Amino acid sequence: MPDFSNYKFTVSDRFLNYVQIDTQSDPQFETYPSTSKQKNLGNVLVNELKKIGISDAELDEFGYVYATIPANSSKTVPVVCFCSHMDTSPDCSGENVKPIIHKNYQGGDIVLPDDPSQILKMADHADLRNQLGNDIITASGTTLLGADNKAGLAEIMEAANFLISHPEIKHGTIKILFTPDEEIGRGVDKVDLKRLAADFAYTIDGETLGSVENETFSADGAKIKISGVSTHPGFAKGKMQSAIKIASEIVAALPADLSPENTNQKQGFMHPVSISGHVEEATVELILRDFDNDNLAELGLRLNAICRDVLTDYPDSSFKLEIKEQYRNMKSVLDQYPKVTEFAVKAIEKSGLDVKLQSIRGGTDGSRLSFMGLPCPNIFAGEHAFHSRLEWVSVQDMQKAVETIINLACIWHDES
Template sequence: MNINYTVTERFTKYVKFDTQSNYESKTNPSTAKQKIFSAELVKELLNIGINDAFLDEFGYVIATIPSNTEKNVPIICFCSHVDTSPDCSGENVKPIIHYNYQGQDLVLPDDINVVLKLSEHPDLKHQIGNDIITASGTTLLGADNKAGVAEIMDAANFFMQNPEVKHGTIKILFTPDEEIGRGVDHLDIKKLGADFGYTIDGETLGSYEDETFSADGMQMLIKGVSAHPGFAKGKMESAIKIASEIIAALPNDRITPESTAGREGFIHPVGISGQVEEAQVDFIIRDFDDDKLLKHEDELKEIALKVMLNYPNSSIEFKVQEQYRNMKKVIAKHPKVSEYALKAIERAGVVQKKQSIRGGTDGSRLSFMGLPCPNIFAGEHAFHSKQEWVSVQDMQAAVRTIINLAMIWEEEA
């Protein structure tokens, strides 16, 4: 299959758009700048001949590549998110291509203290001879998930330029606010009209992920007792100190992000705010097993209530919100979704690596909304950091995988 790749040019253009999402925002999408980039994607989709591409009020880009086969093929959707993480600046990204990487340290020029070392990034050992793209040292790169966006766009361009390649109807979906957990909050799944989907948002070359964490958020609202600090003896019960004691009472050697790996879940405090009279602590809770997830929540409550025994005039309230669930429950019911994806990866000349995600994707929620949606590699590494990188060759392999996957669904119909 002869592909005139455009993925590198697209990617290095896309990362220059600042699309950082914002946890604190109440708007949809959370930042208007995401829609500026999404509008550019619509323009490009229209230019390559996809006539129904549009951007809706909530920041979703939806487009259709019409079927060119007489077969009755399920409608497949390819999805990536346009936003970048709030954890690291995405403003004024300067992409740098390091050609013919040979295992050397990559010192990023705008901050020489930011260095990519083979010893710290083991996947670099598989990139000898490849071309590595980084930012310049002061921002993240945005490969999470603009690598996926560029790969889908390149594959779409291929299909429009090569009408002889048979495929069913293909839907394209670009979402905002994935990084802050709101990626599909306002998506009209019926309007999308797909049968099965794939997020292109994975890491290592060849990776295929059909399982995510199940995830909840827990908010603790602590009401203490305020008093003038000069006359507070025997009266004051500081909500700030109570919150701090609860966090300090958490285990250090288990059920924390820094002490777990593989299929182990965790409890993680992500925010604390307040005054003497009232304070709030926000946690995220994760596990692959829903029963274990609930046990983590019970343990967290027990820890907090034990601390509260020392503060008889104060109170605590727990609010638990479901965030997403392990998508394997849904995807396991549709074996062809996985079978065809793994076949497409191998047909792209890549060794497939079936694994689980210690996190979540838009695909987690899409799966439970009625669109079984596992995750395929985009090639992004060290995301949410100034050391983020991706290789040109991995992105090209992802493009081949997307094309192969659409072809296989048509072949097997």
């Protein structure tokens, strides 16, 4: 295994640069990528990859970055891909991010200077207890940080730099894939798997140090289109049936025990994410989540029943419920290729860490890639409190993620 004792990590420098490039995706646009500014970071990454010595690095028209680290061994080794996404969540501003390094963290709360009401509290963020003496990176309080998933980008870039500059470390062919629009569920819509030509993959997009996730939610998106009855409000008695009010009643009727704020572990939920419209027409959009596909289907049936119950009081109005598949629990695929997860566990152990094999109450590009024929679990990147102004990551956790990626490449070589 490689020796990192004398290696000068630059992963934090890369990360600090990437987070200052606004790459927020936008679900309201149907273009690929949804926002052209994501390509700004893509071009930066391609230029850096070429400087490292990866000559085939390229940004395509859809905003995907592809690159290859050639094999330096005569052994026949499966082609392994490392993947992260370039976009940040539309839930919180990613413009003018001002990253701050809180060196040698000694415990306690961290007040973010540009908005002192934003306080990273040790009581609320349990993993801070494991960061004593480490260097914590946050934003300044008015934006998210972008550790989700620019920590993963920086870690893959650093690992690539290490492997290219240490040819004595033997490995097979390694592919790099950076995707746009993961945060809005389109991260692999336009990916070219033939061009990628990988056998297995790993997303570097997880949270806690030492974690590897081989199970995700199964996910559907739901859209309720309501047609009401509009008339002049001054003469509306007995006539008007407001689509806005119908939409509100549907949202109010959602079961409280099936909301994100009241569920955890393997419990599913139905969650309204958008409501819009006017008296005559309104739309409610929701996300449906569960680890079990049958339970997910049941959530759709329950939602339809709720809509029907509400509409019984509005006989001249109607609704249309559309449910679309977003991604499925990748465990059913990964269980067919046990070495993929086993090698991730070994790589984390080789990095001197305790392994946390777990499920994630969310999804990654790996969920869909797995069902597209590219088995792909998720490995920690060290990101925490993502999609919020309290987002943070530690420099030392990112360094351990770099070590894990490199160890994983070595394990695939040595055990092939």
